[in-house]
Amino acid sequence: MADPKGFLTTGREVAKTRPVEERVRDWNEVYVPGSLLPIISKQAGRCMDCGIPFCHNGCPLGNLIPEWNDYAYREDWTAASERLHATNNFPEFTGRLCPAPCESACVLGINQPPVTIKNVEVTIIDKAWDSGDVTPQPPERLSGKTVAVIGSGPAGLAAAQQLTRAGHTVAVYERADRIGGLLRYGIPEFKMEKRHINRRIEQMRAEGTKFRTEVEIGRDIDAAKLRKRYDAVVIAAGATTSRDLKVPGRELNGVHFAMEYLPLANKVQEGDLTVAPITAEGKHVVVIGGGDTGADCVGTAHRQGAASVTQLEIMGKPGDERNPNQPWPTFPMLYKVTSAHEEGGERLYSVSTTHFEGDEDGNVQWLHLVEVEFKDGRPEPKPGTERKIPAQLVTLAMGFTGTDQENGLVEQFGLELDARGNIARDADFATNVPGVYVAGDAGRGQSLIVWAIAEGRSAARGVDRYLAGASALPAPIKPTDRALTV
Numbered sequence: 001m002a003d004p005k006g007f008l009t010t011g012r013e014v015a016k017t018r019p020v021e022e023r024v025r026d027w028n029e030v031y032v033p034g035s036l037l038p039i040i041s042k043q044a045g046r047c048m049d050c051g052i053p054f055c056h057n058g059c060p061l062g063n064l065i066p067e068w069n070d071y072a073y074r075e076d077w078t079a080a081s082e083r084l085h086a087t088n089n090f091p092e093f094t095g096r097l098c099p100a101p102c103e104s105a106c107v108l109g110i111n112q113p114p115v116t117i118k119n120v121e122v123t124i125i126d127k128a129w130d131s132g133d134v135t136p137q138p139p140e141r142l143s144g145k146t147v148a149v150i151g152s153g154p155a156g157l158a159a160a161q162q163l164t165r166a167g168h169t170v171a172v173y174e175r176a177d178r179i180g181g182l183l184r185y186g187i188p189e190f191k192m193e194k195r196h197i198n199r200r201i202e203q204m205r206a207e208g209t210k211f212r213t214e215v216e217i218g219r220d221i222d223a224a225k226l227r228k229r230y231d232a233v234v235i236a237a238g239a240t241t242s243r244d245l246k247v248p249g250r251e252l253n254g255v256h257f258a259m260e261y262l263p264l265a266n267k268v269q270e271g272d273l274t275v276a277p278i279t280a281e282g283k284h285v286v287v288i289g290g291g292d293t294g295a296d297c298v299g300t301a302h303r304q305g306a307a308s309v310t311q312l313e314i315m316g317k318p319g320d321e322r323n324p325n326q327p328w329p330t331f332p333m334l335y336k337v338t339s340a341h342e343e344g345g346e347r348l349y350s351v352s353t354t355h356f357e358g359d360e361d362g363n364v365q366w367l368h369l370v371e372v373e374f375k376d377g378r379p380e381p382k383p384g385t386e387r388k389i390p391a392q393l394v395t396l397a398m399g400f401t402g403t404d405q406e407n408g409l410v411e412q413f414g415l416e417l418d419a420r421g422n423i424a425r426d427a428d429f430a431t432n433v434p435g436v437y438v439a440g441d442a443g444r445g446q447s448l449i450v451w452a453i454a455e456g457r458s459a460a461r462g463v464d465r466y467l468a469g470a471s472a473l474p475a476p477i478k479p480t481d482r483a484l485t486v
Contacts (some may be wrong), residue, residue: 001073002044002045002047002049002069002070002073002074003042003045003073006042006045006046006047006048006073006272007046007048007100007108007112007115009040010043010045011113011115012043012046012112012113012114012116013039013042013043014116014119015031015032015035015105015119016031016032016035017030017031017032017339017342018030018031018032020073020342020343020344023339024161024302024303024343025303025309026303027188027189027190027269027303028044028189028190028193029096029189029190029191029192029193030190030339031169032263033310036119036123037123037127038334040072040116040119040120040231041072041073041074041075042073042114042121043115043116043119043120044069044070044072044073044120045069045073046108046115047065047066047069047070047073047108047115048107048108049069049070050066050107051065053065053066053107053108054105054106054107054329055102055103055105055106055107055115055117056102057105057329057484058101058102058103058104058105058106058177058329058331058484059101059102059450060450060451060454060476060477060481061087061088061094061104061273061450061453061454061476061485062087062454062476063087063088063102063121064083064084064086064087065102065115065117066169067083068080068083068084068120068121068124069115069117069120071083071124072123072124074118076359077124077127077128077131077242078128078131078133079131080124080127080128080373081125081127081128081133081134082133082411084121084124084125084128084254085134087397087474087476088453089157089158089161089162089456089457090154090157090158090200090453091121091122091124091125092122092125092126092129092182092196092200092378093192093196093197093449093453094100094118094121094449094450094453095118095119095121095122095123095125095195096122096191096192097183097187097191097449098118098448098449098450099292099331099448100117100118101331101448101450101483102117102118102482103115103116103117103118104328104329104330104331104332104484105328105329105330105331105484106329108274108327108376109328109329110328112220119157125406126284129199129393133202134203136203136206136207137165137207138164138165138206138207138208139164139165139166139167139207139208140167141167141470142167142168142169143166143167143168143169143467144169145167145168145169145231145232145467145468146169146170146171146229146230146231147160147168147169147170147171147230147231147232147233147234147463147467148170148171148172148173148226148229148230148232148233148234149162149163149170149172149173149233149234149236150173150217150233150234150235150237150409151172151173151174151181151235151236151237151238151442152172152173152174152178152180152181152184152211152235152236153178153181153182153183153236153238153440153441153452154181154183154440154442154449154452154453154456155236155238155439155440155442155452155453155455155456155459156172156181156234156236156237156439156440156456157172157179157200157204157456158439158452158453158455158460159234159439159456159457159459159460160172160204160209160234160454160456160461161204161207161209162456162457162461162464162473163234163460163463163464164204164208164469165207166460166464166468166472166473168463168464168467169208169210170208170209170210171209171210171211171230172209172211173211173212173215173216173217173221173226174211174213174215175205175214175215175216175217175219175220176213176214177209177213177214177272178213178270179197179201179210179213180194180197181238182238182259183197183449184197184239184266185259185262185263185266185267186259186262186263186267186293186296188265188266188296188299188300189265189266189269189300190303190339191296191299191339194266194269194270202357208355212347216407216417217237217407217409218407218408218409218410218411218412219407219408222408222412223408223409223412223413224412224413224414226304226435227413227435227436231435231467232435232436232463232466233435233436233437234437234438234439234456234459234460234463234466235409235413235415235423235431235436235437235438235439235442235443236438236439236440236442236452236456236459237403237404237409237442238403238440238441238442239386239400239401239402239403239422239441239442239445239446240259240400240402240403240404241398241400241401241402241403241404241405242258242259242396242398242399242401243396243398243399243400243401244257244396245288245353245395245396245398247353247355247356248355248356249355249356249357249358249364250356251363252356252358252362252363253358253361253362253363253364254364254391254392254393254394255356255364255394255396256278256393256394256395257395257396258287258289258293258294258296258297258395258396258397260295261277261278261297261300261395262293262297262300262350262394264276264277264278265300265301265303265304276304279304279393280300280304280305280306280309280393281304281305281306282300282305282306282307283306283307283392283393284306284307284308284310284356284390284391284392284393285297285301285306285307285308285309285310285391285392285393285394285395286309286310286311286367286387286389286391286393286394286395287301287309287310287311287312287394287395287397288312288394288395288396288397289311289312289313289396289397289398289399290311290312290313290315290347290349292338292393292399293397293398293399293470294311294313294397295311295340295341296340296397297395297397298311298338298340298341298343298345299338299339299340299343301345301393302340302343302344302345306393308345308346308390309343309344309345309346310345310346310347310348310389310391311341311346311347311348312351312353313347313348313350313351314350314351314352314372314379315349315350316349316350316374317335317349317350318333318334318335318336319334319335320334320335322334322335326485329433329484330484330485331483331484331485338349343468348369349371349432350371350372350373351369351371351372352369352370352371352372352374352379352381353367353369354368354369354370354381354386355368356368356391356394357388361391364388364391364392364394365390365391366388366390366391367388367389367390367391367394368386368387368388369379369386369387369388369389370382370385370386370387371385399446400441400445400446401421402420402421402422402445403421403423403441404421404441412424413431413433413436414432414433414438415431415432415433415436415438416431416432420445422442422443422444422445423438423442423443424443425437425438425443425479426479427478427479427480428461428462428465428466429443429455429458429459429462429463429479430462430466435466437459437462437463437466438459438461439452439455439456439458439459440452440455440456443455444479445481447483451456451483452478454476454477455477455479457473457474457475457476458474458475458476458477458478458479460473461473461474461475462475
């Protein structure tokens with residue numbers, strides 16, 4: 001146990017963010033560099049080393065949280081990094097991007113603020129990179145088997161790294177011009193600088209993983225031909241079909257999916273563009289959707305110089321405390337103020353868009369909305385609450401409905417889908433096509449980064465067993481496992 005009295009003597013303290021007026025003028029990560037090191041050992045000492053650590057259950061990766069908390073408290077960063085990497089290929093991603101269901105399941109959180117697990121995690125991995133503890137781990141021998149991984153998001157990268165280290169020859173296919181999937185082009189720079197992806201890719205290259213960019217399976221290469229070329233295939237193409245809003249005026253210029261808007265801002269930061277073709281500069285911006293992607297749009301609009309930013313959510317405003325029907329250790333729906341929300345803008349709850357209004361040139365100018373209340377689980381408009389707000393740029397951030405079926409990948413492989421439109425798989429993450437496996441959002445549906453990495457690791461075990469007859473690779477979850485929610 002780290003500090004037997006730590007949870008009694010030390011209060012929760014989180015990473016410090018840079019002043020709003022400073023950070024909205026650049027695209028660097030919002031946190032003060034190095035601000036965690038002076039406090040993180042004491043924060044790790046708040047861990048109670050519970051007899052039954054429910055944080056393990058909150059995290060689908062099964063992270064060994066009490067163990068690396070103990071090492072962090074003692075400032076044994078090398079040992080902490082080893083325990084962290086035992087269950088997680090990319091803790092620098094999860095430590096920055098995951099909403100931390102482990103903290104919701106922290107036993108201390110029953111009656112006190114939980115341990116800052118996410119902050120401890122990111123400190124450990126950043127120290128590991130700085131000290132040279134993160135090195136390539138090439139396999140001792142090659143199996144002679146080949147695997148194609150379709151998609152380079154967290155699920156695809158996790159599967160690829162596990163299979164490469166098992167001795168298989170792995171090639172990752174990515175339809176974008178750079179590796180990373182939504183990590184690269186969906187996550188804004190201020191949430192995670194892309195240098196974190198780049199150095200992890202270099203580690204994987206040194207281990208032997210091959211990468212093929214600007215190749216879309218289904219369009220550039222026939223999926224059936226790809227299957228013949230490799231001994232096994234892992235589909236980790238994500239759930240990239242955005243949920244649309246079918247209301248009058250949807251066709252107006254200036255109404256875009258979030259995933260049309262966000263990647264362009266990232267391409268500016270990559271140096272590919274001088275100015276984003278879709279920009280919020282000087283415009284009244286409305287973001288439809290109250291989740292993390294919506295918050296990413298809010299923060300991006302601030303940095304582009306929007307005249308105003310309004311975020312709409314059809315659900316009611318969550319409370320600041322756990323709802324009784326969302327008891328510990330489930331993940332509660334709480335009012336969340338992200339760094340983007342700290343930077344300004346307005347958030348409207350219990351509202352629904354009725355239609356868009358444009359000018360004579362076909363450009364969106366107004367968004368008409370109405371307040372709603374839920375009856376029998378369905379939103380019903382409240383009479384007399386209709387109004388309009390200025391909107392010269394609208395981003396639709398309402399989630400995703402499944403994997404892309406327009407590129408031919410599903411049809412060409414001959415894959416079966418489940419009732420929710422995801423690619424169906426068995427207990428080993430195998431599809432109905434022999435040798436073809438699926439991991440991440442393509443099989444699970446839209447989910448969190450920790451679930452994607454856990455799926456990639458688990459699918460890798462299924463592939464390894466298929467190719468070698470047995471596998472020593474870990475499988476932290478089953479395809480049927482779900483988050484601790486109610």
